[in-house]
Amino acid sequence: MGGRQFAPEAWLPFFERMENTAIGTAVRESIWAFPIIEAVHLLGLGLLGGAVLLADLRLLGTGLTRQPVANVVRHAHPWLVAGVALMFLTGIPLFLSEAVKCYYNTSFWVKMISLPVALGFTFGARKCVVAAAPSRANWRTRLIAAISLGLWFTVAAAGRWIGFSA
Amino acid sequence: MERFLEWLGNTPWSIALLESTLAWPLIESSHVLAVALFFGTVMMNDLRLLGWTMRRVPVSEVTGRLLPWTRLGFTIMVVTGLLIFYSNPVRYYHNIFFRLKVVLFVVAGLNAFVFHRGIHRRVMEWERLPVLPGRARVAGATSLAAWALIIVAGRLIAYNWFDCDIPGQPGWVNWAAGCPVAGD
Numbered sequence: 479m480g481g482r483q484f485a486p487e488a489w490l491p492f493f494e495r496m497e498n499t500a501i502g503t504a505v506r507e508s509i510w511a512f513p514i515i516e517a518v519h520l521l522g523l524g525l526l527g528g529a530v531l532l533a534d535l536r537l538l539g540t541g542l543t544r545q546p547v548a549n550v551v552r553h554a555h556p557w558l559v560a561g562v563a564l565m566f567l568t569g570i571p572l573f574l575s576e577a578v579k580c581y582y583n584t585s586f587w588v589k590m591i592s593l594p595v596a597l598g599f600t601f602g603a604r605k606c607v608v609a610a611a612p613s614r615a616n617w618r619t620r621l622i623a624a625i626s627l628g629l630w631f632t633v634a635a636a637g638r639w640i641g642f643s644a
Numbered sequence: 645m646e647r648f649l650e651w652l653g654n655t656p657w658s659i660a661l662l663e664s665t666l667a668w669p670l671i672e673s674s675h676v677l678a679v680a681l682f683f684g685t686v687m688m689n690d691l692r693l694l695g696w697t698m699r700r701v702p703v704s705e706v707t708g709r710l711l712p713w714t715r716l717g718f719t720i721m722v723v724t725g726l727l728i729f730y731s732n733p734v735r736y737y738h739n740i741f742f743r744l745k746v747v748l749f750v751v752a753g754l755n756a757f758v759f760h761r762g763i764h765r766r767v768m769e770w771e772r773l774p775v776l777p778g779r780a781r782v783a784g785a786t787s788l789a790a791w792a793l794i795i796v797a798g799r800l801i802a803y804n805w806f807d808c809d810i811p812g813q814p815g816w817v818n819w820a821a822g823c824p825v826a827g828d
Contacts, residue, residue: 509805517799520679521792527680528687535713542709545701553698557691631677638676642669 484587493581502574512575519568523634526561529554530600530630537608537623539615546613551604562597585643589636596629646824649733661731668731675724682717683791685710693784695776703771703780738808740820741800748797752790759783 496502505511535541536550545553573580580586607622652658661668691697692706729736736742763770763779770777806813808823818825 513800513803514796517796520676520795520799521683523676524679524683524687524792524795526684528684531681531684531713532688532710540709541713542698542701542705544705544709553701557688557697634677634680635673638673639669642673 483582484584485581490578490581493577496574496577499574501571502577505571505575512572515568515571519565519572522561522564522568525557526565527630527634529558529561530626533558533604533608534623534626537604537611537615537619537626539620543615547611547615547619548608548613551608558600580640583640583643585636585639589633589640592629592632592636596626596633599629600626645737646734649737652730653733658730658733661727668728671724671727674720675728678717678720678724679795680717682714682721683795685714685717686791687788689714690784690788693776693780694788695774695781699774703776704767735807736801738821738823739801739804740806740817741797741803743820743822745794745797745801748790748794752787752794755783755786755790759787 497506505515532541533551533554536543536545536547542550604622604626607618611619661671688697689707689710692699692701692703698706759780763777763783770780804810806817806821808818808821
């Protein structure tokens with residue numbers, strides 16, 4: 479993966495401009511900035527992962543099974559929002575520091591496509607199903623959880639792979 | 645120790661793992677992604693002990709129902725972590741962030757031990773209180789801090805900022821990294 483051109487040529491100047499922003503330049507020129515921001519990005523992965531898992535495990539019919547489905551999803555929600563916020567807050571400067579590399583990186587594009595799908599699914603479809611959900615898990619909640627876990631796994635795995643592909 | 649690690653790093657499988665183009669990144673990726681499973685469930689448990697989430701759910705219920713997933717995450721972390729260490733033992737042994745991580749493991753382990761042997765024995769008596777006992781909250785905060793620092797230290801192992809072959813490093817860095825002293 480990587481090294482091939484995936485995005486339209488016309489988008490390249492935008493990525494070059496992003497890389498030359500003040501934040502992008504500062505992160506790139508510092509020795510510590512990228513690793514530290516990246517480490518906090520990882521903590522965000524833990525927080526986001528914990529919130530996604532808490533809700534999805536319950537939807538699968540495991541995890542906190544003594545609590546109604548909607549309750550568990552509601553408890554997880556603020557941490558989900560906090561996790562997403564932390565990921566964006568750290569992810570954007572990481573991207574700015576190497577925007578042109580990202581432009582040529584297939585994993586980056588896999589992440590950029592799966593991320594809005596995962597966000598839309600979690601804050602849209604999953605929310606609707608949960609609102610109408612019975613207190614016990616059924617085939618519908620299980621399906622929703624499986625799709626959610628699959629989407630977030632894709633986002634995370636593609637994200638890690640950005641660093642491995644050229 | 646040094647000689648054992650040198651031998652370990654020269655075993656054919658260690659060399660093959662370090663030079664592999666697919667196995668090493670896949671193992672490392674599994675290690676990173678298991679953070680979501682392990683630290684994610686640990687964090688939810690710690691946040692419950694701090695009283696920041698699921699206050700009306702008894703502590704033993706949160707702990708008990710999440711523990712299998714925490715254990716699964718822990719197992720993946722240990723297996724993949726040991727494989728990563730095995731791929732380049734001498735380098736990791738002399739990496740100060742790796743050493744910091746090991747020290748923090750001891751802190752996290754002691755914290756869990758003290759919590760389970762202490763206040764957690766009477767969890768049924770306090771798990772429904774609006775404010776949990778101080779010792780339970782301290783255990784939650786310590787766990788959260790220790791594991792977060794372990795993740796940060798773990799991420800920084802990737803950098804060779806303080807490797808032993810860098811000239812002119814402060815004495816304490818060489819001491820912390822256990823660098824062999826010239827003329828030894």
